[in-house]
Amino acid sequence: MKLFFHIGRYFLMIKYTFTKFTKWNVLKKLIVQEIDDLIIGSIWIVAFMSFLVGGVVAIQTALNIESPFLPGNLIGFATRQSVILEFAPTLISIIMAGKVGSFITSSIGTMRVTEQIDALEVMGVNSFNYLIFPKIISLMLYPFLITLAMFLGILGGYVASVYAGFSTSFDFIQGIQLDFKVFHVIYAYIKTTLFAFILATIPSYHGFFMKGGALEVGKASNISFVWTSIVIIIINFVVTQLLLA
Amino acid sequence: MIKVEEISKSFDGIEILKEISTVFDKGKTNLIIGQSGSGKTVLMKCLLGLLEVDRGNIYFDNEKFDKENISAVANLRKEVGTVFQGSALFDSMTVLENIIFPMKMFSNTTDEEMLIRAQEVINRVDLKDADNKYPSEISGGMKKRVAIARAIVLNPKYLFCDEPNSGLDPKTAIIIDKLIQEITIEYNITTIINTHDMNSVMEIGDKIIFLVQGEKVWEGNNKQILKTNNKLVNDFVYSSELLRKVGKLGG
Numbered sequence: 001m002k003l004f005f006h007i008g009r010y011f012l013m014i015k016y017t018f019t020k021f022t023k024w025n026v027l028k029k030l031i032v033q034e035i036d037d038l039i040i041g042s043i044w045i046v047a048f049m050s051f052l053v054g055g056v057v058a059i060q061t062a063l064n065i066e067s068p069f070l071p072g073n074l075i076g077f078a079t080r081q082s083v084i085l086e087f088a089p090t091l092i093s094i095i096m097a098g099k100v101g102s103f104i105t106s107s108i109g110t111m112r113v114t115e116q117i118d119a120l121e122v123m124g125v126n127s128f129n130y131l132i133f134p135k136i137i138s139l140m141l142y143p144f145l146i147t148l149a150m151f152l153g154i155l156g157g158y159v160a161s162v163y164a165g166f167s168t169s170f171d172f173i174q175g176i177q178l179d180f181k182v183f184h185v186i187y188a189y190i191k192t193t194l195f196a197f198i199l200a201t202i203p204s205y206h207g208f209f210m211k212g213g214a215l216e217v218g219k220a221s222n223i224s225f226v227w228t229s230i231v232i233i234i235i236n237f238v239v240t241q242l243l244l245a
Numbered sequence: 246m247i248k249v250e251e252i253s254k255s256f257d258g259i260e261i262l263k264e265i266s267t268v269f270d271k272g273k274t275n276l277i278i279g280q281s282g283s284g285k286t287v288l289m290k291c292l293l294g295l296l297e298v299d300r301g302n303i304y305f306d307n308e309k310f311d312k313e314n315i316s317a318v319a320n321l322r323k324e325v326g327t328v329f330q331g332s333a334l335f336d337s338m339t340v341l342e343n344i345i346f347p348m349k350m351f352s353n354t355t356d357e358e359m360l361i362r363a364q365e366v367i368n369r370v371d372l373k374d375a376d377n378k379y380p381s382e383i384s385g386g387m388k389k390r391v392a393i394a395r396a397i398v399l400n401p402k403y404l405f406c407d408e409p410n411s412g413l414d415p416k417t418a419i420i421i422d423k424l425i426q427e428i429t430i431e432y433n434i435t436t437i438i439n440t441h442d443m444n445s446v447m448e449i450g451d452k453i454i455f456l457v458q459g460e461k462v463w464e465g466n467n468k469q470i471l472k473t474n475n476k477l478v479n480d481f482v483y484s485s486e487l488l489r490k491v492g493k494l495g496g
Binding site for chain 1: 293294295318319322323325327329330331333334335336337346347349350351405
């Protein structure tokens with residue numbers, strides 16, 4: 001029953017986030033700040049993870065298909081499919097649930113325990129809109145990060161397989177181009193946009209409604225990461241079933 | 246003037262406020278006093294609309310506070326200044342940005358006019374060389390001054406202060422108390438202060454209500470409080486060694 005209470009309160013929070021808007025000249029500065037914190041601040045971790053995991057995907061594929069009957073372009077093909085369909089949108093989103101999600105929960109949670117949210121409310125500011133809306137808007141740039149992850153993941157796969165001698169440059173590039181479906185990229189971006197909304201709102205919910213002190217801020221960040229990851233996995237399953245099955 | 250009419254508030258079936266009625270006068274520093282857990286903060290949060298009362302009514306200058314009436318509540322919010330116990334300054338903003346914030350949100354003045362007004366209140370609360378500092382870089386006393394400056398920048402009709410001198414040394418605490426009292430008289434506002442500090446009671450208690458376990462047991466001012474026969478009030482007032490001695494001397 002408590003789960004339904006949280007689901008209901010989460011949707012009410014979403015509703016209040018899109019009502020009684022903060023002045024645009026205040027809001028635009030907040031959005032720029034959030035883009036800096038949430039998107040620009042995540043570029044390096046996303047680039048680093050994508051490049052290395054792309055390399056690992058290529059090596060793993062190469063090591064598991066050592067058969068003379070399989071075409072040489074399979075490594076490139078498998079790397080592209082893994083990176084575009086799952087690794088870049090889903091795995092990076094789970095990493096972001098840890099990085100961006102805990103940042104959002106702890107920053108809003110700290111505002112809650114230090115009465116900064118109460119201060120906003122007694123001033124008559126819609127604290128939901130003021131705090132959560134800029135995060136949602138800034139995370140709408142999240143597909144940019146995933147595009148970067150896709151590119152660097154495939155590049156990592158190329159570097160690992162070509163320079164470690166698992167594939168030739170020609171075979172790998174041919175594999176990348178083999179049976180390419182634009183819809184797979186569209187599917188990845190649809191997932192990414194939904195994940196971006198989840199990444200902005202579930203951690204905000206956990207920060208906003210937390211109670212207690214500094215210790216509880218830490219606990220709330222932890223719970224927020226778990227729930228954001230669970231919801232991402234569920235949405236991933238549903239969207240894949242709807243769009244690809 | 247704020248009038249409170251038989252307000253009650255419960256949490257999980259436990260009554261925290263029990264039918265409290267009183268009037269907080271305009272141009273005076275009205276103090277809500279009592280031990281920790283007596284319901285002072287809950288009463289203040291009910292007055293601020295952060296908590297909804299179970300029963301009873303609250304009137305701001307004879308206008309009933311009705312949480313359902315969103316536009317009336319929004320207008321009222323602009324007339325209320327609040328100083329929170331921990332100051333509640335926005336960490337991501339400088340002192341100047343914190344003070345300007347209410348104007349940015351609710352007034353249509355130009356940036357230049359905002360800066361002039363901010364400088365006026367900064368001078369009024371005697372805040373020196375802190376404009377570009379962040380809250381983490383200033384002392385507790387300065388934070389209180391910034392919080393007061395932010396609270397009065399829109400010329401509020403009502404000022405709420407939740408334990409404004411908690412965590413301050415006695416000298417700074419008296420300075421902050423005096424500052425709030427001066428501002429109350431100067432701006433002719435209704436000020437409500439939540440405290441358990443007897444120094445504040447004696448210094449600025451124009452009107453005092455005393456709460457025990459959510460019940461109002463006494464009402465008066467800082468002169469009457471030393472002469473009352475109410476045992477609960479006396480136990481609270483004379484819990485301080487210094488005041489006990491002053492009481493014995495008839496002071």
